[in-house]
Amino acid sequence: MSAEVETCSEATKLSPGRRRSQQSYEAIMKATVELLEECGYGGINIEALARRAGVGKQTIYRWWTCKAAIVMEVYSAQAAKTVPVPDTGSVRGDLQQVLQQLCEVLNTTAGLAMTSLIAEAQIDPKVGVAFREQFIKSRRETVRIILQRGIERTEIRENVNLELVIDTFYAPVWYRLLLKHAPLDKEFTEEVVNLLMQGLVREKA
Amino acid sequence: MSAEVETCSEATKLSPGRRRSQQSYEAIMKATVELLEECGYGGINIEALARRAGVGKQTIYRWWTCKAAIVMEVYSAQAAKTVPVPDTGSVRGDLQQVLQQLCEVLNTTAGLAMTSLIAEAQIDPKVGVAFREQFIKSRRETVRIILQRGIERTEIRENVNLELVIDTFYAPVWYRLLLKHAPLDKEFTEEVVNLLMQGLVREKA
Amino acid sequence: MSAEVETCSEATKLSPGRRRSQQSYEAIMKATVELLEECGYGGINIEALARRAGVGKQTIYRWWTCKAAIVMEVYSAQAAKTVPVPDTGSVRGDLQQVLQQLCEVLNTTAGLAMTSLIAEAQIDPKVGVAFREQFIKSRRETVRIILQRGIERTEIRENVNLELVIDTFYAPVWYRLLLKHAPLDKEFTEEVVNLLMQGLVREKA
Amino acid sequence: MSAEVETCSEATKLSPGRRRSQQSYEAIMKATVELLEECGYGGINIEALARRAGVGKQTIYRWWTCKAAIVMEVYSAQAAKTVPVPDTGSVRGDLQQVLQQLCEVLNTTAGLAMTSLIAEAQIDPKVGVAFREQFIKSRRETVRIILQRGIERTEIRENVNLELVIDTFYAPVWYRLLLKHAPLDKEFTEEVVNLLMQGLVREKA
């Protein structure tokens, strides 16, 4: 019965006033996904969102600054969970798994959300900052770990510019996602990884 | 190969009525660039654009379908001119020159226009089609020619998926342009080309 | 065929642009009366008014500053017409007719409009100014003329404070209209005039 | 004529629970006057009032039904006290004193409160009822007593419609208060009383 760890500090002074409504929160999240799927990101607007969720507009404005923030919140929890570092034994295998998994996610509604957020980020820089923080950063870190592990295992060259490699690794996926000129299928991910690996492998002595 | 006629025929029977005002056209083009620089793409709207250009709204609606079309028109002429196929003698050199030149363009206001158009394309698919047609297609063709020339010259491997290579070649540029996490400088283009070339070169026997 | 008089100067330079819609104007006027009767002045709001009239909100805001101004416009034309100076031969008869006619108007929806405008005037001084100008001024002028005619005819005393008498003449009507403690009927108007006349008649030598 | 018991019985079983906060009550009264003076009646709203008084909104809603009720409460005590029946010896003198005193009150913030309440009464009939009960009734009663005393003393005519005379007596004050076209000064009150008295005095045989 000895409480060893406590996530929330017990010292927080509870303020008076009605608590935030969990029910409203969930209704908003749900309505956001629905509207995104039905009307696309451009079809979402705060008024329709509030109507659909059965919620006052102010309740939305109280907790989010813009619709991008809402969309981000819907997918951020999901995104956070799906980025464990794989360990298949080889850099190629790890990269392949990471890219494969990403494409699977982006082929769902989440892909639509991501492109919409990148679009919004072009107009509102703050969205860009938040997007990088929530959806880009940890995925890049994952690949950084994989690559460094590969260097340690002498699987790939030492003198690689990690950041540049990570760019080259992820970029084709976003490029296709945004330009929609070709699909994000398994063949694609395999070829990207193959091409990249040829530039990374340590030359045999 | 002998058809020298231009697309807009000079033989068309001239209909009566006032001609399109060149002055208004130029004022709109000018106002678009100004507003894009001052307020960003989100700050452009037809009403403000007409006011700034000293033009009636109808004049804009008569000639363009949406603001993306206007922005596209401003930068399309410029883009069209800057895509001759270079011939430095080597694939590496050619690719380097292409990428270098692209980044130079994207580091100007044109870069802002491009990201805005990609953003708009996420909402309006027709913008996506037009954007690929006007800004992507010919640049990809350029690289395709360079690569095929490289294959013929046995400079690079035969069994490469050209489309995939072109994706991997251009993607990092757009990735950085849209996410803004790192600059589009000369070091960057060189490293991208180097990394890619390692995956393309024909292995020595 | 010789045009002798022109109300509007012929020199006005006609500006371009669409003309004000007479149809919308009339729909707004009609909707205002309807809403006033159905819901009272407090029940009128710009949004409902626009909806009822089948008109954009901006069309209302373009021509009127507040709902009081709209209500005023509905009844001002009507009010303007009903203030000819009567001439029954006696001051008593003239005053009686004026007061009687006013009460008849105020016993219709116009009465509701008037009280609402006076109410609004307590909050927005500009409404007060406009109200006095449109609904009070000319009626006071009418009585002023009647009284001066009575002085000239030696019907009433010379040394009367005209403004004060006009106040005392009209005040009871508005007092009852606003406090609603007693009706505005013919008995009332007659008694007011009788009481006032006793204070005005020239004492017999 | 022997029932000496008060209306509020002292025998009521006291319910448990915290008592009404006198401090909050006074803060609300104070804030109401302040806001009325600073922003006018239209500028008062429950939210701002609660903020200004440092009080929860619920505390206001618990004790009053609308803002008119609050304003009424602020000035009702004051009004109740100032209506003793004067006795100067003559009807003229009594009336003069009553009117003079009323105008003095109405020339303070109380005048603003009164016009605001009349305005509100036009929208909410219940406010009208309460207003007449609290601010009109007793003042009319005062004048009724004065006039009846005058009749008994054969100072004024017997055959006067008392209610009509009371209307004519008070009406000009409210008329000027609401229309603001002329001041409520001593000259005004004297002239009103003079004019009225001429209509009331018993004709000399």
Add this chain to the structure above:
DNA sequence: GACTAACCGAGACGGTACGTCCCGTCTTAAG
């Protein structure tokens, strides 16, 4: 001294209307 009841401040809630902005369409007089 515990229990209960009514109060208090704070503040989130579903709503309604505000006045503004901009959309894309239309109707003018002028060129």
Add this chain to the structure above:
DNA sequence: CTTAAGACGGGACGTACCGTCTCGGTTAGTC
């Protein structure tokens, strides 16, 4: 037949308040 001007119906914006509801906490009886 185009142009600048500008009114039009429409729809969403973000804000202000409405009156209600829940919180944690306080105060005054009653048991």
